[in-house]
Amino acid sequence: MKKVIALVLALVMVFALCACGSSDSASASSTKAASSDEKVVKIGVFEPTSGQNAAGGKKEILGIEYAHYLNPTIDINGETYNIELVYADNASAAEKAPSAAQLLISNDVSVVIGTYGSGCAIAAGDLFAEAKIPAIGTSCTNPQVTLGNDYYFRIAYIDPFQGAVMASYALKNGCKNCVVIVEAGDDYSAGFGNYFSEAMKDAGANCETIPFQKDETDFSTIMAEIKSKGYDGIFAPVSIETAPLIINQAREAGVECQIMAGDTWDDISIAERAGANANGVFFSAFFDASDTSNEAGVEFNKGILEWIAADATRTENNGGTTDAISSVTPCGYDAYMAAYNAILAAQSTDGEAIRDALANLEVKGLVTGDLKFDENGDAIKNYVAIKTFQDGKIVFSDAYTG
Numbered sequence: 001m002k003k004v005i006a007l008v009l010a011l012v013m014v015f016a017l018c019a020c021g022s023s024d025s026a027s028a029s030s031t032k033a034a035s036s037d038e039k040v041v042k043i044g045v046f047e048p049t050s051g052q053n054a055a056g057g058k059k060e061i062l063g064i065e066y067a068h069y070l071n072p073t074i075d076i077n078g079e080t081y082n083i084e085l086v087y088a089d090n091a092s093a094a095e096k097a098p099s100a101a102q103l104l105i106s107n108d109v110s111v112v113i114g115t116y117g118s119g120c121a122i123a124a125g126d127l128f129a130e131a132k133i134p135a136i137g138t139s140c141t142n143p144q145v146t147l148g149n150d151y152y153f154r155i156a157y158i159d160p161f162q163g164a165v166m167a168s169y170a171l172k173n174g175c176k177n178c179v180v181i182v183e184a185g186d187d188y189s190a191g192f193g194n195y196f197s198e199a200m201k202d203a204g205a206n207c208e209t210i211p212f213q214k215d216e217t218d219f220s221t222i223m224a225e226i227k228s229k230g231y232d233g234i235f236a237p238v239s240i241e242t243a244p245l246i247i248n249q250a251r252e253a254g255v256e257c258q259i260m261a262g263d264t265w266d267d268i269s270i271a272e273r274a275g276a277n278a279n280g281v282f283f284s285a286f287f288d289a290s291d292t293s294n295e296a297g298v299e300f301n302k303g304i305l306e307w308i309a310a311d312a313t314r315t316e317n318n319g320g321t322t323d324a325i326s327s328v329t330p331c332g333y334d335a336y337m338a339a340y341n342a343i344l345a346a347q348s349t350d351g352e353a354i355r356d357a358l359a360n361l362e363v364k365g366l367v368t369g370d371l372k373f374d375e376n377g378d379a380i381k382n383y384v385a386i387k388t389f390q391d392g393k394i395v396f397s398d399a400y401t402g
């Protein structure tokens with residue numbers, strides 16, 4: 001029954017989007033075949049372009065589209081295929097993700113890229129697997145995305161690793177009595193927060209958790225509790241939209257302790273909206289543009305910033321800046337290159353063949369490092385950049401390699 005409902009919803013969305021003529025809809029694509037005789041392979045883009053994770057989704061799409069700009073065609077069995085991107089907005093909502101996934105399935109994509117937000121990836125995973133269409137997660141870090149799903153892979157590191165790194169960094173900075181602020185019911189927030197808390201407790205520190213409800217904007221009660229209990233650290237793995245609210249309301253309430261977060265906070269808009277209150281906040285990230293030892297990263301950063309600056313819409317989707325990118329943008333780029341190399345290795349547009357190629361894929365010199373997947377479909381990673389906000393900018397602070 002759930003599949004039937006999802007299919008009906010998908011068809012309704014297709015007709016509605018066609019009627020609106022939107023170029024951003026899942027029924028449209030950024031590259032279209034010139035004729036019916038043209039060879040085409042379709043890659044689905046399963047990202048949020050609306051809802052609380054829209055800013056992050058758009059930044060991942062920039063990476064995907066830049067990779068497509070550089071690699072718009074692929075040779076399969078001696079014939080050149082155009083690569084067509086097919087978009088589906090999962091609206092940052094787990095309850096809407098299956099409909100978006102079904103749109104991509106009904107559009108006959110060969111492989112899917114996305115998404116920003118673990119909840120949407122988990123909600124859509126079984127649909128992709130049942131359709132035998134492989135998906136490559138970008139920055140969705142919850143282990144449940146790939147666990148038990150042979151068709152879901154992932155570019156980013158996972159939350160148990162990230163949580164342990166951030167706990168270690170918190171302890172290094174003198175935080176031994178922490179509070180974790182999480183969004184109730186959100187797979188990323190609650191999951192990441194739990195892994196951080198467990199790592200802190202394993203190290204002998206105190207760590208408690210305070211949940212808040214989705215779309216909550218008033219954190220005054222939470223801040224009053226934090227101040228009264230004298231915590232020396234706040235860890236808040238929450239969305240880009242919620243981050244400046246927590247930072248500002250903490251400082252306005254007189255909470256002066258260290259504030260920490262995860263990969264979602266690698267976004268310049270947080271620094272802009274929180275102003276001086278954001279100074280000294282630190283967070284984990286997938287990529288650091290200032291790392292000159294990463295030759296692929298240096299070349300990528302230069303090229304994509306020039307490409308972004310050449311177009312007003314791309315600049316807007318990058319948060320209005322042409323000076324820096326979020327570390328989720330390279331995740332989008334690397335996910336596209338993983339799909340590209342898997343199609344090349346499979347020499348096929350068939351989803352099962354591409355899935356098998358992904359399972360055995362090894363790609364050197366991608367932006368976030370060499371790529372190889374483990375038995376769960378997770379990229380084998382051992383690097384985390386630690387960044388901080390300083391005077392409206394994002395600055396590299398430290399790195400973990402282990």
